[in-house]
Amino acid sequence: MSTAYGLAGIAAVVAATVLIGTLGLRISRTTSDFYVASRTVTPLRNASAIGGEYLSAASFLGAAGLILAFGADMLWLPVGWTGGYLVLLMLVSAPLRRSGAYTLPDFAEARLESMAVRRVTSVLVVLIGWLYMMPQFQSAGLVLRTVTGAPLWAGPVLITVVVAVNVLAGGMRSITLVQAFQYWLKLTGMAVPLVFLLLAWRFDGAPGLDRDTAPRFPERTTVTVGAAVTVKVAEPVTVTATGRVDGRTHDGAAVTLAPGPHEVGRDTALTFPRGAAVPHVEDIPARTDRQWAMPLDGREHSLYATYSLILATFLGTMGLPHVLVRFYTNPDGRAARRTTVMVLSLLGAFYLLPGVYGALGRLYTPELLMTGRTDAVVLTLPGRVLGGAAGDLLGALVTGGAVAAFLSTSSGLTVSVAGVLGQDILRGGVRSFRAATLLALAVPLALSVAARSLAVADVVGLAFAVAASTFCPLLVLGIWWRRLTVAGALAGLVTGGALAGTAVVVTVAGGAPEGLAGALLEQPAAWTVPVAFAVMIGVSLATPRGVPPDVARMMVRLHTPESLNVDRGTWRPKRV
Amino acid sequence: MSGPDGRAGEREATTPSRPAARANSSDAPAPGRTRVTGPRTRASRRLRHPVTREIDEQTGLGEAYMRSLVQAQLRLAVRLCAVLAAVVGGLPVLFALVPELREQRVAGLPLAWVLLGGLVYPWFVACGWWYVRQAERNERDFADLVDNRWADRNRG
Incomplete structure (x- = not known):
């Protein structure tokens, strides 16, 4: 890919992001504007914003990369990332909006009437947010390196500056506009080049992936x-x-x-x-095209890993801090549901694409299996297959989409993490939010430079596993089960967080061991989620006196439609 | 929650669960007076004791209504989650138990890719759409039952 075109793509997206972001400055003045855009966002824009915020570098780059490396089993990743919204729709969306909480800690405090649960929740939000941001920053390094050959730390620094400027300038209102724009940019950036790639593939005689040989270099x-x-x-x-x-x-x-x-x-x-x-890098198994295209033939213990991945993604989506904060921008619970269905459609449209990129990558960029940088497949393909000015232009478009991907997710996470840091650790208000923004960005910046480089979708998968092991039980039991107690919630959060967190630290820091233990640590959700649920339920049943006194009123608030004139209690989120 | 069941429950539960103070002031006539009651029509009874007040005062009746709403919504969600789990959770087992399916091709593409790379997404959207319709219907039924002004207007 030509450096000039690639840089132009990056510059255009960064400029558009900052421009739209600063336009929000004039209309965002109060604290409420900063946190939830004053709840005046229309459903399609809100759904686009949710999609834009959610489609991270893991979706744009990572999914295609893992499919290229490990084959059909990795198709479950985008399936789970979409299906998570279906579970969220059914179990969480409307009640959560009706709770009136702005953030997860708000919900925990409102439902359980306990500051202790709120504090534990705050810590988890910040940790999950940072774990999710780290690979986004690393992808920024990868993109900048692929395009310009810049050192790996340059990307994370760039993203930190752009996100900081944007969030500090306008808060969530500008972010909502930016995110909505970026969903469509990402869809275009991935779909338009794919049309040309498929035309070129047809012109090439439409080679299939059913050969009984491992990938070979198509030319010198x-x-x-x-x-x-x-x-x-x-x-x-x-x-x-x-x-x-x-x-x-x-x-x-x-x-x-x-x-x-x-x-x-x-x-x-x-x-x-x-x-x-093509020689394969150590951790990618060399398999024939036929094996690659078949499910359950990838990594070791693939059946366990598949189920664990399904559980983590389907249940973890509801626990991601930047996803939940979006639901408060719906006017009511009914709108929250309808927005979620729209999100399902938008995500479904996008996730049809990564699998095709992965398959084309196996045909045309097999050397990525040797360098191990399979995450770069989406960036590399247009230039490789099309070449010339068309390849350069489409390469710039893809690069722009990738920049949009990590910018939007990082912005959303920064707002969420900074919101929690500002409210629960600093004193609250706009000034604390600004200080918290800088802190929220500094930690993942440091982590992304210090930590070893892992596949972006794998690290994001771990963040999903932590969310599924902590916030999923809290939300599901909190919304549907009156007998949840403060002690039960605390025990479940701490157990789930500690187990999944240990797995994350082992996998990210040292690399998981071989064999079954490795599979259990790399994909912890299949055992940590049931344990967290069991602990939360068990401890709640053992401490029946810890049921919050106002649980009945809270149930009214969570479940009755807004059209009814009933007493929903007086709880309001703090300082907003 | 079905309408007739809920109303039957209301008739049974109203008298015993009403707080004693209100029962005295409205039910016991003052000495020397005879109470004359008209036929118990639905509309007048509803106007005097809106169920929203039962919910607000957390009487046994109000709680029963709330539980029925929460249970209806939970039943709906659990039912659809079970279908989702059966389909999504069933596929890997199916591929594990029937190895021929892994190599099965549909229209020139491997079955797994057709399902996981394509068909599953429109199915998700259809499930979501169906769920929203059902959940909103549960809420409408509940509102019909509870909010007498709303219900009267709609029943003419």
Whole structure:
């Protein structure tokens, strides 16, 4: 992809984001404006904003990347990211809007009448938000590096500055406009290039993915490895190497790689002959196209991993802080439901696309399986398949979409995390919100530079698992079960958070061990969610006196339609 | 919640659950006076004791109404969640137990890709749309039952 076009794409999206964002400045004046856009947002715009905020770098880049690497099992990721909204619609959306709470801690406080639960919830919101933001920042680094060759820290710094300017300028109102715009930008950025890619694929004779061979280089290909990797070579191949291979420096010499693992140093270029089998990076299994296209044939313990992923995504969506805050911008519970169905349609339309990118990537950019940067497949394909000015232009469009993806999700998370930090840790009000914004951005910036690079969708998947193990039980039991007690809620939140959090730390910091233990830690939801539910229910039943005194009034508030004139209690969220 | 059931419940529950103070002031005639009652029409009874007040005062009747609403909505959600779980949770098991299905092709594409990469999304939207209709109907039924002004206007 040409650097100039790519930079133009990045600059255009950043400029549009800041411009629309600052337009919001004139109309956003009170604290209420900052947090929830004063609840005057129309349903389609609200649904677009939810979609725009939700479709992160994991959706735009990560899903296609994991599908390219691991095949059909990874189709469950976008399915779960959409299906999560169906579960949210059925169990949470209208009651949550009717609760009148602005944030998850607000809901916890209103339902359980306990500041202790509120504090635990606040801490979890901040932790989940940061865990979700870290891979967004890392993707920013990947995009900037793919386009311009800039160092990996440049992307995170850029995103921090843009988000800070935007959130500080206008708060949520401007964010709502920006997000709605960015949903359509992301859909365009992914769909339009795909049309041209599919035309080119047809013109190429529509090659299928049912061969009984592993991917091969379709033509003589030079692969430049950005970071040092260990690759597994399946059959002997003679390559031209510039850089370090297996600890020895070469300068354009022919090297024969025997079958087995080989270490390829940083910034090493290897030129493979046409038709050579693509060596795979260590953690991606080399499989034939047929195996790749089949479900349950990817990672180890794939059946367990599939179920765990389904559970995490379907139940975790409702617990994501930036998703929930959007529901307060609906005028009433009925509108909240209808908005959610619209969100389902918008997400469904978008998630038809990543699978196709993954499949095309296997045909045309198999070298990503060797460099391990499968997350770059969406960015790389237009330039590779189309070439010329068309490839450059479409490449710029895709790049713009990717920038929109991590900008919008980071903005939404920043608003949510800063809202919680500002209200519960600082003193509240607009000034605290501004200070909290800077804190909310600084931590993930540091994490993204310090942590090792992981597949963006994997880390996001862990954030879903934590949300599913903590907020899902709190919301579902809080809305539907009168006997939930303060002690039960606290015990469930702490247990679920500690178990899932441990799995996250082990996986992100050191890498999970081999075998079943590794699968249990990489995809913890299948056991942490049932444990969290069981603890919350069990402790609640054991402490029947801890049922909040006003639970009946709260049930009226959560479930009766707004058209009825009933007493819904006097609780209001603080300081807004 | 079905209308007739709810109204039957109301008739049974009204008298015993009403607070003693109000029962005295409205039911016991002063000495020397005879109480004359007209036929108990639905409209007049509803106007005097709107169920919203029962809910506000958290009487047994009000609680019964609230529970019936929450249970109706929960039943609806659990039913649809069960369908969702059966379809979504059933697919991996099906692929595990019947390996031929993994290689099955539909219109030249592998079955898993057709289902997970395409058909599942419109199905989600259809489920969501159906749920919203049912949930709003539950709420309308509840409002019919509870809010007498609203109900009277609609029943003519």
